[in-house]
Amino acid sequence: MYAIVDIETTGGYAARNRICEIAIIIHDGEKVVKEYQSLINPERHIPPQLSAIHGINDQMVAEAPKFYEEAKTIHELLEGNIFVAHSVNFDYSFVKAAFQDLGYELKLKKLCTVRLSRKIFPGLKSYSLGNICENRGIKINDRHRAFGDAIATAELFTQLVQHDQDDHIQKSLKKNAAVVNIPENLERSVFEALPESPGVYYFLNQKSQIIYVGKAKNIKKRVSNHFGGSKLEVAKQAFQSQIHHVDYYLTGNELIALLHESHEIRKNWPRYNRAQKNNSPGYSIYLYEDRQGYKRLQLGRKQTGMQSLMRFPNHASGFSFLNEISKNLKICPKFAGIQSSPGACFDYSLSLCEGACAGEESVSQHNEKIQAFIEHCKAEKSDYILIGDGRNINESAFVLVEEGFYKGFGFYTEEDTIENWEEFSNYLIQYPDHPEIYKILSSEHATKNYKKIKKDVFLKRKESA
Structure with missing residues (x-):
């Protein structure tokens, strides 16, 4: 579990300043499961320049609980979880100092959403919470207050987990990685026997049914990541309690692993696989003939029973191919399915179309171009x-x-x-x-x-x- 923390303070460093507000959002790797927030009496004056930023003044915290009065609740929320924050060292240093004042040494694994965002969402000019949330479409309510910023950070963390294709979260935790905790129903000998090679792995339940399929460059390492909880595809404890055996299929390389994983997911439909559980048919370029005998092209979703000239994983790649090749062959954009209009195409008005759409280009001349398009598609589909x-x-x-x-x-x-x-x-x-x-x-x-x-x-x- 992850404890996403945001604090407001009386100053910029923990040695001489104190917390005046704290919010903690408990996140299970997929969603928020618990929320906590409280003003904290810092037992000292809040400078006006800080109040101007977060809006908290001395009057607001006069009757608020002191940190030691909330320490037990805060500790229960943090204990055993990974401490997550935007610029984590700042928040962690204040919380750690507050516990040190009470004679307790706080020791938690940490994750910084600034550092993770730089790796998972590269290319932004700024990685301030406000800027990255704007970029990711995350609304921040009550900016510069602990709870508002913590909720926004939690939504950012959800997106980071979803887009962490290169295991940056796991790598960030690696320095403090603990011994792999094997699920209670799985024999350690089974885990220890897993190969450190590319392949596909299977989690099986008590009835030897496949409940999850994954691929890896290193099977043993990837399986250990599941047990370490670095990327929780499902609620960790519920998932792990059902794992009674791990099987695998060696592939020699990652491409074969990707192909075999995709097949196995669609064949077995494991309960805990969410990726690839869709029936998106992709896109294809189709050929048909109108009443005047002109052959036409159309890009659309692949349909069972219809023969396609060329297929594509998405609309963008199909449109790019169709647009480029039809232009090279000087096929009318309207008859290529690029433009739609009741009359002649727009290119015709610019003298860029040879006029099939206006009846000026003969059927035979136009259809020769379409045949050239068909031959180009055949060449692209070579064995x-x-x-x-x-x-x-x-x-x-x-x-x-x-x-x-x-x-x-x-x-x-x-x-x-x-x-x-x-x-x-x-x-x-x-x-x-x-x-x-x-x-x-x-x-x-x-x-x-x-x-x-x-x-x-x-x-x-x-x-x-």
Whole structure:
């Protein structure tokens, strides 16, 4: 659990100043589960220049509890949790000093939302709470008061957890990482036997049902992150209590792990997997013919039963492709599905369209351009394989794509002689295609360590050998 803290003070450093307001928001890694706030009598004067910032003056805190009167409640909220704040060292130093005055040494793991934001949301000019909340669409009610700022920080932290694809939260906690706490129903020997290799891992319940599927470059390390609570995909304790066994499948590299994870999630629909649990069909470019015989293009969501010329993981990539290629081929924007108007397209009024939309370009001339577009799509969908590292030093992994569709992956060794393209099928583990797979294979990051070989290049090499 995380204790998100914000304080208001009588000055800028803890040695000579005191807390005059504190708010603590308990966060389980997904959402806020408890809130606390209180004015605190600092037992000293609040300078006017500080009152001008946070609005708290001597009169407001005169009847407020002193820190020692709230210390037990505050300690119960903080104990065992990770101390989170925006510029965490400032808030932590004041709270720690307040407990030291009572003879207690506060020792908590810390996370700074400023530092995390720089890593997870890079490129902002300022990482002040006000600026980053504005950038992330987070509304701050009662700015510069402890509770208002703490609630905003909690919403920011929720977004940080959701977007922490590179485990920056875990890395920040690594220095103070404790021994891995194995769930009560899982034997430590099972955890200790996990490989430190790329692959897919499975959490199984008491009935040996898969309740979660994940992928990792290092299976053991990633599984330990779940138990350490660095990124809580679910309520930690409820999730861990159901884990009775951990199984795994070695893939040799991260790309195969991504592909296999996607398939396993869709095959098993584990209870605690939220990512990829959607049926977004992606987008495709379709071809149809109007009443005058003009062939037209249209970008839309992929529909079962309709043959597409080209498919895309999202609308933006599909539109970019359609716009670029249709312009190069001088296809009327209206007939390419780029523009819509009752009459001629806008480009025609600028003399940039050859007039299919105005009946000036013949059906045959226009349809020749559409045929060129179709041929371009066919070339883009050429058969290819991606070759990368296998599960051991003597093995290679490959991913097979034919006519733009994912066929599966496989492994072969140095002793396996592949003389022709069809022989890859002897080592192929077939898997169904899906738009999510297309997104993975379209990602430069996911495929960066793979060598792409097109079928025609492969065949030419074999002919010349």
